[in-house]
């Protein structure tokens with residue numbers, strides 16, 4: 001579904017990738033890990049077309065990513081990051097707003113699904129009436145995760161999505177994505193809870 005082919009990427013004098021290859025099949029779940037600054041987030045940014053490699057190609061469904069194909073990829077992708085200071089306003093309005101984006105116009109929000117997900121991720125339904133800015137880091141993270149699940153995209157790019165959660169909740173998030181969701185996932189995390197899952201293909205950037 002997504003392929004990085006013979007990628008060379010450098011910033012200033014630092015070479016992050018030289019001949020890097022990654023091929024992720026449909027419904028495959030891949031965990032990318034390695035020390036801070038090694039280039040994990042840059043991989044996601046290249047896939048999304050936010051960063052262009054110096055050399056090499058990014059392919060989506062067999063086609064090279066360019067001005068035209070990148071929109072198809074972004075439309076079919078949920079990108080969840082640890083940076084959740086995305087908005088002010090009520091949580092429920094945030095959810096409606098995201099669902100109202102052009103790329104999400106065919107998605108119906110099911111109230112039952114929201115209730116089910118809030119419960120699973122240990123959030124009370126009154127959180128929907130709160131201002132997003134007033135939530136704790138872990139609550140923001142869980143709301144972003146819930147929104148991404150509601151979006152029901154075919155590709156999930158998950159960048160340190162468990163960083164602000166306690167151990168019990170980390171495990172629930174990991175269990176949900178790995179065991180409950182049948183979607184293509186590329187995951188970046190330092191968290192051992194992901195490493196414990198044998199359904200993930202693990203790529204250690206330090207060993208390349």
Ligand SMILES: Nc1ncnc2c1ncn2[C@@H]1O[C@H](COP(=O)(O)OP(=O)(O)OP(=O)(O)O)[C@@H](O)[C@H]1O
Nearest residue numbers: 011012014016034035036037038039040041042043
């Ligand atoms: N736009 C940019 N301009 C200059 N340097 C950049 C840019 N983007 C990333 N870098 C540098 O490239 C390196 C890799 O960054 P990246 O965010 O991909 O690492 P990472 O493995 O995700 O790190 P972390 O685990 O700390 O999030 C870092 O040294 C970073 O400073």
